[in-house]
Amino acid sequence: MKFFGNLFVVISFIVFPAFQVGAGEMILKEPPKSINKYYPPESQPSKWIQQMHKMSTHFGGVFINLKEEDFDNVDKHADKLVEEYKKTSEMVPEWEEYFDIKAAENFANAAKTHDITKVGKASGRLGKTCGKCHAEQQVSVWAKFHWPNFHKIKVTDPISEKETAYDDYMGSISSSFKTVIVNFGEGQYDRAAKALKMFKSRFMELKSTCSKCHINQDAKRFYVGPEIDSALNELNKELSSEKPNTRKFWKNIDLIGKKGCKHCHLVHRTNSLIKEIWQQSVKK
Amino acid sequence: MKNFSRVLDLIIGVGLIGISGIAFVYFLINERFEWIPEVALELVRDQEILKRPPAKKCSECHKNIYEDWKESRHSVAWTSETFIEASENRSKEKCLPCHIPQSIQGEKPEPRTDLRDQGIYCVPCHFIDNKMQGPYDLLAPPHPTFRNPIYVRSNFCGSCHQKTFKEWKATEVEDTCQDCHMPREKSRLTQKKGLNLLHKKRWVGDHRFLHGKITKEDVILETRWETKFFNISLKNQTIPHFVPTADNGDPRLYMYIKFFNGTEEVDNAKEIIAPQQETALPYNKKINYRYRLFDPVSKAVVELKYQPAWSKEKTEVFSKTVTR
Numbered sequence: 001m002k003f004f005g006n007l008f009v010v011i012s013f014i015v016f017p018a019f020q021v022g023a024g025e026m027i028l029k030e031p032p033k034s035i036n037k038y039y040p041p042e043s044q045p046s047k048w049i050q051q052m053h054k055m056s057t058h059f060g061g062v063f064i065n066l067k068e069e070d071f072d073n074v075d076k077h078a079d080k081l082v083e084e085y086k087k088t089s090e091m092v093p094e095w096e097e098y099f100d101i102k103a104a105e106n107f108a109n110a111a112k113t114h115d116i117t118k119v120g121k122a123s124g125r126l127g128k129t130c131g132k133c134h135a136e137q138q139v140s141v142w143a144k145f146h147w148p149n150f151h152k153i154k155v156t157d158p159i160s161e162k163e164t165a166y167d168d169y170m171g172s173i174s175s176s177f178k179t180v181i182v183n184f185g186e187g188q189y190d191r192a193a194k195a196l197k198m199f200k201s202r203f204m205e206l207k208s209t210c211s212k213c214h215i216n217q218d219a220k221r222f223y224v225g226p227e228i229d230s231a232l233n234e235l236n237k238e239l240s241s242e243k244p245n246t247r248k249f250w251k252n253i254d255l256i257g258k259k260g261c262k263h264c265h266l267v268h269r270t271n272s273l274i275k276e277i278w279q280q281s282v283k284k
Numbered sequence: 285m286k287n288f289s290r291v292l293d294l295i296i297g298v299g300l301i302g303i304s305g306i307a308f309v310y311f312l313i314n315e316r317f318e319w320i321p322e323v324a325l326e327l328v329r330d331q332e333i334l335k336r337p338p339a340k341k342c343s344e345c346h347k348n349i350y351e352d353w354k355e356s357r358h359s360v361a362w363t364s365e366t367f368i369e370a371s372e373n374r375s376k377e378k379c380l381p382c383h384i385p386q387s388i389q390g391e392k393p394e395p396r397t398d399l400r401d402q403g404i405y406c407v408p409c410h411f412i413d414n415k416m417q418g419p420y421d422l423l424a425p426p427h428p429t430f431r432n433p434i435y436v437r438s439n440f441c442g443s444c445h446q447k448t449f450k451e452w453k454a455t456e457v458e459d460t461c462q463d464c465h466m467p468r469e470k471s472r473l474t475q476k477k478g479l480n481l482l483h484k485k486r487w488v489g490d491h492r493f494l495h496g497k498i499t500k501e502d503v504i505l506e507t508r509w510e511t512k513f514f515n516i517s518l519k520n521q522t523i524p525h526f527v528p529t530a531d532n533g534d535p536r537l538y539m540y541i542k543f544f545n546g547t548e549e550v551d552n553a554k555e556i557i558a559p560q561q562e563t564a565l566p567y568n569k570k571i572n573y574r575y576r577l578f579d580p581v582s583k584a585v586v587e588l589k590y591q592p593a594w595s596k597e598k599t600e601v602f603s604k605t606v607t608r
Contacts, residue, residue, distance in 0.1 A: 040375035152372060158556050161538075190578055201554065208534050208560040212370065215378040215532065217562075240576050 030278040031140050032094040039145040046145065051091065054084045055130075062111045062119065071114050078111035098133040100125070144278075147271040148213050151279060155209050158201045166209075167276075173202045177256075180235075184249060193239035200232045203260065223264045231255045314484045317423035330426035334414070336398070339405040345426065346406075347475040352491035353405065357594060361403030366594045370533075379532065382444035387412055390439050392446070420486060425479070436462055447559070448529040455567045457524035466490050498527060498537075498590050500602035503565065505586060507606045512577055514584055516541070517570040518557075526564035527557075533593030534560050537601070540587040541575060550579040583607040 038048035061077030082104045089099035103125040110122035153166040164172070176199035183192035203224065210220035231252040238244040238252075312319060332341060339359075343350030353359050361367065361383045362374070371379040384400045385393035385408040393408065410417055415430050422429040434440045441461040442449025452461065462468075466489035472480050473488060502522045508515040518539070520527045528535035537557035543550050553575050557563050565571055584606045589598040 041373040044375065149372075158554065193576065194578070197553065201556070204561050204563075205556070207562060208558060211532065211534070211560040213376070213378075 026135075026139065028140050028143065028274055030281075031137060031144055032092060034094060035092050035141070035145075038091065048091070048141070048145075051084065051088050055081060055088060058084060059123075059126075062107075066111075066114065066116055066119065074114060075112050078108035082108045095133060095137070098129055100129045103129055143271050143274045147268075147275075149275060150268065150272045151275060153209065153212060155205060158205045159198055169202075169209075173199070173206075176202055177261075181253060184239075184244075189239055189244055193236070196232070196235055196239055200236070203228070203232070203256075223260055228256055228260045231259075310482055310484070313423050313425075313482050320423070325423075325425065325428075328425040333416070333427045334411075336407045336411060338399055339402055339407075342406045345474040345476045345479065348471065349473070349488070349491045350406075356491060356493045357495070358404035358493055359402075362400050363403065364594060382531075385444070388440065388443045390434060390443055393443060419489075422473070424473075436460065438462070441465075445529075445531060447531045448525050451525040451529060451567070455524040457567070459524060462489055464496060465493050467494065495592070496523070498523075498601050503527065503537075503588060503601060505588070505602065505604060506570070507584070507586065507604075509606075509608050514541070514543070514575045514577060514581070516573040516575075516586060518565055518573075518588075519570045520565035520567055524567050526559060526566055528559060528564055528590070528592075530559045530593055534558060535593040536591045537565075538589045538591065538598060539573075540585075540589070542585045542587075543575075543577065543579070543581045544583050544585070545580050546582060550581060551577070581608060 035048060036042050038051070039046050058077045058081035062074055062081065065071070065073040065077060082101075085099065085104040086101060089096060089101065103122075107119070107122040107126045110118040113119075150166045154163045155166055155169040156162070157164045157169060157172060159172075176195055179195035180192050180199055183189070183195055207220045207224050210223065214220060235249065235252045238249050339350060339353065357364075367379070367383060368374060370376075371383075374380075374383075380395035381393050383403065384395050385404060386396040387393055388409050389412055396408070399405070399407075412432070416424070416427045417430050417432040417435070419431060419433075419435040420429065421431040438449055438452060438461045445461070449461075468487040468489050470485045471488045472483050472485055474480050474483055502520065504519040504521050506517045506519075516539075528537060535558065539555040539557060541553040541555075543552065555563070555573055557565060585603065586606060587603040588601040590601050591598045
């Protein structure tokens with residue numbers, strides 16, 4: 001019996017998050033404005049995620065204590081879960097329909113029987129209410145609140161020394177990079193060398209940009225680290241020579257493109273694009 | 285005449301007793317305050333001070349220190365426009381521990397929840413473990429002050445200025461952060477009338493936390509021409525940490541190089557020397573820069589300008605013309 005109890009606890013923890021991914025397709029709508037007050041900058045700390053953790057902890061607390069046969073704490077967690085569930089249901093009025101108070105109360109009543117089969121059955125109906133909301137809203141909430149907003153970042157362009165919007169700055173870097181490549185392709189090595197100087201300066205400025213969010217050096221060194229620095233120096237060396245080596249030139253361009261640009265874009269760009277689309281739809 | 289003499293004796297006697305009394309109290313307060321029974325001290329204690337008061341409360345006695353602190357960057361750690369902008373309206377959690385510290389004790393502090401507008405003020409630095417602490421053991425009637433040697437050591441500042449502290453440590457220079465940024469002078473710790481005269485003068489650190497001016501004596505420029513290249517080296521000769529330095533701020537030195545052929549500017553270059561770009565100048569080490577000359581060049585003008593983290597204004601460090 002104890003074996004089945006343990007098995008059930010393990011299965012519930014696996015199945016519960018799995019409720020969240022049921023949808024075959026997803027529409028990423030910007031979360032309703034009423035949730036803004038539970039996240040920075042309107043709220044410090046992030047009250048919404050704290051609320052999610054509270055419910056998750058009490059839900060888990062019921063199963064953990066059932067397993068440990070600590071029935072007083074089973075009852076306490078069951079009551080607290082209902083209390084927090086009700087509280088959460090009132091926080092974002094637009095999402096009220098995701099909540100089923102009756103399902104939460106049924107789960108608490110089942111928990112108080114201390115019968116794991118009854119608890120398991122009641123948890124399914126409650127879990128589905130969480131899962132539906134997560135499936136439809138979780139990615140949007142994470143995209144909006146848990147990722148920094150690149151569109152708010154300002155970068156001082158090292159060439160003009162003017163503050164530039166992040167998106168525009170990315171355009172400037174891209175343009176400098178292309179100027180190097182195009183001029184090299186045309187055999188205009190002096191022009192390519194001058195453009196490289198500009199590109200290097202702009203690319204290295206990104207180290208300061210990374211530091212606006214990342215507290216340690218590792219993140220920026222991953223994208224704009226010694227490998228990139230060395231590639232830029234190699235490029236400079238080639239362009240300063242009488243007859244630049246084409247193979248070495250493209251090898252270093254490729255390295256900068258992959259390790260610098262692509263790695264950062266893989267991590268950050270999807271989120272940035274989602275936010276950009278939301279911003280554009282607001283402007284329309 | 286006899287009466288006059290008696291009155292004079294009385295005045296002199298009372299005067300001598302008064303002076304002796306004041307001298308004794310002065311001696312007692314400054315040298316032997318442990319002789320004063322705790323019961324007597326309790327009568328003059330100000331309990332409000334032991335409840336983490338705002339800086340204004342401390343200024344009732346420590347007026348000079350308060351006024352120095354008001355001029356410092358520490359006092360605007362939470363309210364400066366640069367900080368509000370850089371922290372996205374104070375929402376970046378990484379900024380909070382050092383901009384609104386609860387208690388500084390040689391390690392990264394926790395952020396506090398009260399009196400945030402005060403930034404880094406008296407309490408986080410001097411009220412540790414529910415006791416007022418400083419570089420001296422003092423009677424200070426409103427509150428006892430306990431000596432803690434950490435106040436004259438660099439690791440205290442290193443609680444927040446961790447990167448700068450590591451840079452300084454690597455130089456093995458003996459001068460501490462406080463030696464340069466809190467130069468001491470002999471003065472009284474309190475300016476409250478009456479109390480000030482009872483306190484002897486002590487070495488008091490400058491609470492403006494001076495931000496030294498970078499000059500051409502600090503950063504040494506050397507240049508060398510080659511047929512197709514112009515070489516520059518910069519050396520931070522006097523400042524025992526990187527220049528500029530910052531954990532999270534973005535102070536910069538801008539080096540502008542303009543190349544001329546006669547009076548016509550034919551090319552230019554620029555270097556950004558900044559801690560966040562890992563290009564800041566280490567102590568006592570030459571950093572070299574090399575520029576290819578594309579056109580005929582007869583002279584170069586090298587300018588170095590400094591822009592602190594909290595300002596967009598640049599000030600000149602030096603400007604030098606180098607002829608070929």
